[in-house]
Amino acid sequence: xxxxxxxxxxxxxxxxEEKILSRINEMASEIKSLNLQxxxxxxxxxxxxxxxxxxxxxxxxxxxxxxxxxxSSYRNMNSTGVVKLQSTFGIDAADREVIILEDIVxxxxxxxFLMPMVLSAKPRSIRVATLLYKPDAYLGKHTIDFRGFEIxxxxxxxxxxxxxxxxxxxxxxxxxxx
Numbered sequence: 001x002x003x004x005x006x007x008x009x010x011x012x013x014x015x016x017e018e019k020i021l022s023r024i025n026e027m028a029s030e031i032k033s034l035n036l037q038x039x040x041x042x043x044x045x046x047x048x049x050x051x052x053x054x055x056x057x058x059x060x061x062x063x064x065x066x067x068x069x070x071x072s073s074y075r076n077m078n079s080t081g082v083v084k085l086q087s088t089f090g091i092d093a094a095d096r097e098v099i100i101l102e103d104i105v106x107x108x109x110x111x112x113f114l115m116p117m118v119l120s121a122k123p124r125s126i127r128v129a130t131l132l133y134k135p136d137a138y139l140g141k142h143t144i145d146f147r148g149f150e151i152x153x154x155x156x157x158x159x160x161x162x163x164x165x166x167x168x169x170x171x172x173x174x175x176x177x178x
Contacts, residue, residue: 004158004174006167011157011174015149020131020159020173021055023148027129028059030146031099034127039063040097043118045110046070047168048103051160052131052148056101069117071110093121099145102130103160106153108140115142132156132173 004011031040039062044053046068057066098118105111111128118126129146137153138144157163158170167174 003177004167004170006157006163009163010177011163011167012177013172014151014154014156014175015159015173017159017171020148024052024055024131025059027146027148028056028061031129032060032062034097036062036097038097039065040099041093041123042066042099042101043093044068044101045103045114048160048162049101049131051168052103053101056129069114071114093118093123096123098123098126100126100128102128104132104134104156105130105140105144106134106137108138108142111140111142131159132161 002013042053042057042064044050044066047070050068053066053068057064098121100111100114100118102110105128115126127145128142129148130144131148133144133147133150134153135150155163155176156173157167157176158173160168161173162168
C-alpha cells in the first residue's frame with residue numbers, strides 16, 4: 001500500500017484489505033450469534049456501504065434479505081449537516097429484524113434522519129452495523145450495535161468511501177495526509 005492521490009488530496013494507507021475482510025467476517029459471526037427467529041432484513045445505506053454490505057453478506061451462512069436506501073450528507077471532506085434522501089427501500093420491514101449497514105458513522109446525522117423512516121415501517125427490532133465508527137465525532141442518539149473499527153476523526157477513503165465521488169474502488173482504506 002502506498003500513498004494515493006485523489007483530485008487535489010493525498011491519502012496514506014490506514015487499513016489493509018485483509019484486515020478489513022477479517023473484521024467483517026467476525027462481524028458476520030457476531031450477527032449470527034443473535035440467533036434471530038426469522039431471516040433479517042439488512043438495509044444498506046448507499047453509496048458508501050455497497051462494498052461493506054456485499055462482503056458482509058458473503059460471510060453470512062444463514063438466510064437474509066438485503067435492500068438499499070440512498071442518502072447523502074457530504075460535500076468535499078465535510079458533512080453538510082443536512083441529510084438528503086435520494087431513494088427509499090422497497091421491502092416491507094413490518095415485524096422484521098432490521099440491521100442497518102453503514103460504511104461510516106461519524107456525526108450520527110444520517111442515522112438520526114433514517115431511524116424515524118425505518119421505525120415507521122414497524123420492524124420488530126432495529127440494529128446498526130458500521131464498518132467504521134468515529135466515537136469522538138458521534139453526536140447521535142442511537143446505539144451502534146456492531147462496529148468494525150473505531151477510528152479517530154480523520155477523513156478516510158477507499159473500500160466504498162469517497163472523496164467527491166472518487167476513491168470508492170480502492171481495496172484498502174486510506175486517511176487524508178495532512
